[in-house]
Amino acid sequence: MKKYLIYFIAAVAALQCGPKVDYAELRTRAKSAFGTLPAKMPGSEKDTPELIALGKMLYNDRRLSINDTQSCASCHILEGKKGGVDNTKFSPGAKGSLGGRNAPTTLNAGFHFVQFWDGRAANLTEQAKGPVLNPVEMGMPSEKAVVDKISQVAEYKEAFPKAFPGSKNAITYQNIAEAIAAFERTLITRDRFDDFINGDDKAMTKEELLGMQTFMNQGCTTCHIGQLLGGNSYRKMGQARPYETKDLGRFDVTKKEEDKFMFKVPSLRNVALTEPYFHDGSAATLSEAVAKMAYHQLGKELGEKDVASIVTFLKALTDKQRQ
Template sequence: MFRLFLIILLTLSIDAQPITPLKKIKNLNPNKIALGRRLFSDTILSADNTISCESCHQFNQGGDDNLKSSFGIHAQRGDINAPTIYNAAYNFRQFWNGRAKNLKEQAKGPIENPKEMGNSFEHLIPLLKKSQYKTLFDAIYQDGITKENIVDALAEFEKTLITLNSPFDRYLKGDKKAITQKQKEGYEIFKTKGCISCHQGINIGGNLYNKFGLMKASESKRLGRYEITHKEEDKYYFKVPSLRNIEQTAPYLHDGRFKHLKDVIIFMSHYQLAQTITDDEIEKIIAFLKTLTGEIPETVKSR
């Protein structure tokens, strides 16, 4: 109940515009960006040279792979939906259960996960040192190829993956014609129904945890934060996902149970908000959500 009180308090305290436009992350190193981009798309990171970061986070698919769960080496299937890499730099934690505190820490996970890339840095680093990567790393890092430098380069590149200039961001910046009247009404419904209590801020989510099935118990094989803390009160608490580019990132929720936005909205209305919702309201919310699609970042437009 205390967590529910905090969510309600947050809702009541939010100002008239609880969402802020995306902005570029400044002061990034261009050489690290170029190196990180190359690593991100290179299957050398996986143990059998078949899987890259881009395999699950595709730039033309909303920053994910549009699968219920992703495939790793040896065609192994994961058990959780791959979140988008777009705008991940603005998440307060990484992974659905928040086990990584930043992009660098996150980058280590898939490389060493036996169901994803199935590799180890002890195996990977000697391979990189025998490749063209040695020259690239030596030109940037005094200590050359190390575990920390690999994830540093990946994180630097990922900080460029910001989808700027969505219609809604342009609207927030003063262009009142950037979205339609129907979309404006959808935004108002989004706020009055309480969706805004979890989906707000610069990333329209990604900045807090919430219980999956807050108002009504919901089936979930994954346990969220409990998997990390082993505290009973953390069961089914997941990082709230960003809604940016949401029309491109189906299927939805941590287990990919829904293919369509309409089904997600109905589910969230009942299980998270205990709200009734009409077909007209759903249609207008979907229209609003489609205004959150931004431009493909410059660093990956050519791919």
């Protein structure tokens, strides 16, 4: 009797412990599929403290908009542990009109292979030029109008020559964009996921690690792979099952038939902070986004348990300073 009681207790204990986690195997798989974020962003080698400080001023300056109501930080909020977004479906511009796509995060943006959902900007500098002149966003009429306006600000008369020493005319539209890009290259986040990959077995909980295992086993790495878990390729929205959207994605840039409904795969770093999701902001929660992506991109209908498990893992990708 005593012998059977011992077996019973052992069986109950095993059930309570649940599935075992093979740390070494998971770490090897994660290193192969993802890797960790580098210490610095590409292009930051020549960024000086003066250039970065100028870029931060410009990023937060509403005077870059037509009526002094809108800055980069209006849609890409960093203060208060925000995730580099405004958490709205579509962001309002300087004149109150809404944009046509959900604002992506500026956190880690410099690691992406292109900028914007449709990849129309090759890098952060090119990206920074767009919203300022966009009539729906910041609404400035021309590059000259921007330069003329900024040239009248005393603090910039001082800051630009320091950031661009040797330039005869330091305040140019190109330099405004270069400075903003330099600041954005500092927006690298650090999370417990990287800590685990780097060897810390205690960095993530057992539930988070099991979620990572589910994430990989279900095929999410078909699109979300590499250091950013995304941000390095285009994919058709609705590649397994059709997704209803009037937005033609990259087709608007290339006019190639094969680019219809193609969008840049978003990074999943800090994804728990950046709701709502997708280019159209149609998924209000992370659970909804995971379920819809499995359905439309992988052709799978995940159960609640698997969805919850993946969401638990994704929350471990949040910047430790923003948790």
